[in-house]
Structure formats: C-alpha cells, structure tokens
Amino acid sequence: MNPTPSQTVGPFFGYALPFPRGGEIAAGAGALTVHGHVFDGAGQPIPDALLEFWQADPAGGRGGAPGTLRRDPVNGAILGRHGLDFTGFGRVPTDADGHWTLRTRPPGGRPYIAVAVFARGLLHHLYTRIYLRGDVADPLLDRLTPERRRTLVATEERPGVLRFDIRIQGDEEHEETVFLDFS
Amino acid sequence: MPDSQEQITAEIVESHRVYAKAREESGQESRHVLRDFAPYRSSILRHPKQPLVVAGDPEAVELTGPVFGVTDVTALDSDLTRQHVGEPMGERITVTGRVLDRAGRPVRGQLVEVWQANAAGRYAHQRDDHPAPLDPNFTGVGRCLTDGDGRYAFTTIKPGPYPWRNHVNAWRPAHIHFSLFGTAFTQRLVTQMYFPGDPLFPYDPIFNSVPDEQARQRMVAAYDHDLSVPEWSRGFTWDIVLDGAFEGEHR
Ligand SMILES: [Fe+2]
Numbered sequence: 018m019n020p021t022p023s024q025t026v027g028p029f030f031g032y033a034l035p036f037p038r039g040g041e042i043a044a045g046a047g048a049l050t051v052h053g054h055v056f057d058g059a060g061q062p063i064p065d066a067l068l069e070f071w072q073a074d075p076a077g078g079r080g081g082a083p084g085t086l087r088r089d090p091v092n093g094a095i096l097g098r099h100g101l102d103f104t105g106f107g108r109v110p111t112d113a114d115g116h117w118t119l120r121t122r123p124p125g126g127r128p129y130i131a132v133a134v135f136a137r138g139l140l141h142h143l144y145t146r147i148y149l150r151g152d153v154a155d156p157l158l159d160r161l162t163p164e165r166r167r168t169l170v171a172t173e174e175r176p177g178v179l180r181f182d183i184r185i186q187g188d189e190e191h192e193e194t195v196f197l198d199f200s
Numbered sequence: 201m202p203d204s205q206e207q208i209t210a211e212i213v214e215s216h217r218v219y220a221k222a223r224e225e226s227g228q229e230s231r232h233v234l235r236d237f238a239p240y241r242s243s244i245l246r247h248p249k250q251p252l253v254v255a256g257d258p259e260a261v262e263l264t265g266p267v268f269g270v271t272d273v274t275a276l277d278s279d280l281t282r283q284h285v286g287e288p289m290g291e292r293i294t295v296t297g298r299v300l301d302r303a304g305r306p307v308r309g310q311l312v313e314v315w316q317a318n319a320a321g322r323y324a325h326q327r328d329d330h331p332a333p334l335d336p337n338f339t340g341v342g343r344c345l346t347d348g349d350g351r352y353a354f355t356t357i358k359p360g361p362y363p364w365r366n367h368v369n370a371w372r373p374a375h376i377h378f379s380l381f382g383t384a385f386t387q388r389l390v391t392q393m394y395f396p397g398d399p400l401f402p403y404d405p406i407f408n409s410v411p412d413e414q415a416r417q418r419m420v421a422a423y424d425h426d427l428s429v430p431e432w433s434r435g436f437t438w439d440i441v442l443d444g445a446f447e448g449e450h451r
Contacts (some may be wrong), residue, residue: 018265018300019231019414019415019418019441020231020256020302020418020442020443021326021391021418021419021440021441021442022231022232022391022410022415022416022418022419022442023232023233023389023390024210024233024377024390024391024392024403024406024407024409024419025240025242025243025390025406026377026379026390026435027377027392028325028327028328029315029317029323029325029327029328029377029391030315030377031325031327031346032323032324032339032341033314033315033340033341033377034315036314041254053398054438056343057245057246058244058245058246058247058249060243063246064402064408068272068415069388070265071261071262071265072261073261079261079425079439080264080267081264081265081266081267082267083267083268083272084269084271084272085266085268086268086273087271087272088269088270088271088273090274091279091432093274093276095288102238104266104267105248106266106282119367124261124384126258126261127260127261128303129261131215131261131262131385131423133257133385133388133391133403137242137246137259138240138242138244138245138246139235139243139246139247140233140234140235140236140237140240140243140409141232141233142245142388142390143248144255144262144385144386157253157255157256157257160253160254163363164256165253170261176417182325184258185246185247186246186247186248187248187249189276192358193248193252194247195253196248196250197252197253197254197262198252198253198254198255198442199255199256199260199263199386199444199445200444200445
C-alpha cells in the first residue's frame, strides 16, 4: 500500500508529546546518563527538537513493556513508568539550549540505543544510533569511514556520563551525524 | 526582507514541475516528503546533506518497537471536547480511520496521539502569540489506542487555519497533527491530517513539500456523511499507512 507522507512536527508539539520523566527509561543504581545537543547546519543548537529512544532491555529483550505514560485514573495525569518493567521507550524535547538528557541502562545484545529525531523545520524524522562504545564489531559501524563512524559513538565524559551530539546538517568544521535508512 | 507569497508559490510550482518531469522520464513516483524543500525556509538548515545509510541488518533493534497498553490512555483522552468544565467553541467533528502497515494489515493496540489549534487557529502553547482567542475549554491534545481492526477515533472541534512567519501573509491550511507507532520503530510516523477542499493548499510550503499530487492527497481526510450525527457532529475519515520494514514482515 502507498504510505502516508510525513510532515514536520512543527513548533507546537511541546504541550502534547513530551511527558514527565520521558527521558528516564531507567533510574537508580546501574543507570547511566547520555546527554548532548542537537545542532543545525549553521552550528546553532535546535531548541525545538524532540528525540525518541528505543532499546533492548539489559538482558537483550526487545519486547518492551506498556506503561511508559501510565495514567492516574482519577484525574488523567501522567504518572509515568512504575520502575519495575523496562519499557525501553523514552521521549525528550530539547531545552532552550538545544540540550537533552537520557537516563537508562545499557541494552543487552546489539550495543546501541535507537534514536528518532523530530524538529520544527525537519519534514520527515531521522533515525540514528547511540553506540555506547566504539570498540565493537558491528554490521553498520564496520561499513563507515572513521570520520562518519565517530558521529555514532558516544564519548565518556566521566564514569556513567556519556556525551552524544546530533548534527542534523554538517558544517565546515563538523561532520554531519550518520542517519539511517530502514525502508 | 521576508519573502512574498508570490516568491514562495513560484518556488513550489517550479519544484513540482521538476518532480513531474523526473517522474515522467524515470517512471519513478516519489511517495514521501522532500526533506530539502527550500520554500519551507526552516528546512534549509535542518535537513541532512549526506545520503542516508542503509542499516542492512536483519537483527536491527529498530525492527521492533515500543508497546503501549490500557494504562497509557484514559477514556477521556479521545474526546477533546470533554476535557474541561465547559464546551469548546467551534464545529464539533469526529475523525476516524485505520492504521495499516504497508502490507495493508491493521496495526492493533498501538498509540495514536493528536494535537491541534482551537477553532480560532490558536494553539495552547506560549510560542503561539498571534492575536486569536484562546479557548479555556479546549486544550487540543488527544490520545487513543487502535482497536482490533487498527481503528482510531477522536471527537474534537475543527481547527482553524493560522498565520505563521515563513513569508509575508503565510497561512497554514487547517490541520490536525498525528503521531503514530507501528510494531517496529522503523514505522514511526508524525504527520498532519488536512481537510478536503481547503483553499490554502496551493499556498502552503509544508503541504507542498510532498512533490507527488497523489501522495499529497493521502494526507487529506474525506468527509463522510454517514458518520455525521444529526444535530451533533460532522464525520471525517482518514486511513493511515505506515512505511518501514518490521520484524516478520515477509513471513
Ligand atoms: Fe500546526
């Protein structure tokens, strides 16, 4: 069947799509923090982007679990994950500085967190991956030049804190992030 | 100096002409949007210049995706006219349709999210500061899960068209923003549903960022008189087809 075309998320998703603790896939002991900026082709941070994350659980399970939003039946408020199930899904809007933060546990199996990038001005979302380490054999990484490969690997700032910037468009000084085709 | 509508329209027409010529020569139809679509000025610095890299991994994590359940929605979420003490201003409508994968199979039990402007064309968002009234009885956010046939249904009010600053005298055709999940992360879709016969279509660079006329029409809902309820609401239908590979697709 012919697909429905994509359209930009626009500037006004902020009161509809983000939810409390959307970037806290997992918290507590053993959780790590991944954070960074989203930049445009002029090197400017993008304050109206939305990132979504999908990953396997620490044992490598890819089934996810419902309950990322988990609602209060009394008033409809979003309570969020209860912390027992690993839902595997996170959603974070960038702040006024174009910055985002994710807290999660490392996935089992393939060593990456899948990312979908949405933004005002971006007509169709983009997929990329956060590889938590670069010293791995991987069917995607192994096909990239070193410069391109580096854009997919998070850098450790200190134990438990990783940095991962996303450049929707490269500029003279910065390599564009590798984006993926799953069609 | 911001561009005129004349300039933007000329760019749209030229882009569609180039596409039609390429389609004729190659026989290849474009089924999607162009990320690099200069008439939508904000896209100029916000699209990748490098080609996408084919993931090429049958075990890719993206071939599975997040799941949602009854705890993630409440019954009131799908009726945007009942989320406040009073009734919102505007034309009451229902919007329903099915979410399908590209093989035509229903996507069951998945999350559908919508957001929209009120009847006057104003969003309940601080960044929308144009001089149209806010409606204390309308937020404009809805959610539901698709049923066993992949069907979603919302009751809401018809959103108004609204101005924006892409160029001088830029107006968005009335639309409802939709966010959809399939069974795989690859099938994720955020799009906009338009209303049939909107006179603003030829002027809007976002609608026209889809170069193919038939593909553009797949973003436009149909009026369905049988879905209208006497003295209550008008009915619209809109089916959504998700693209992208998923686990078990070829089984
Ligand atoms: Fe909008």
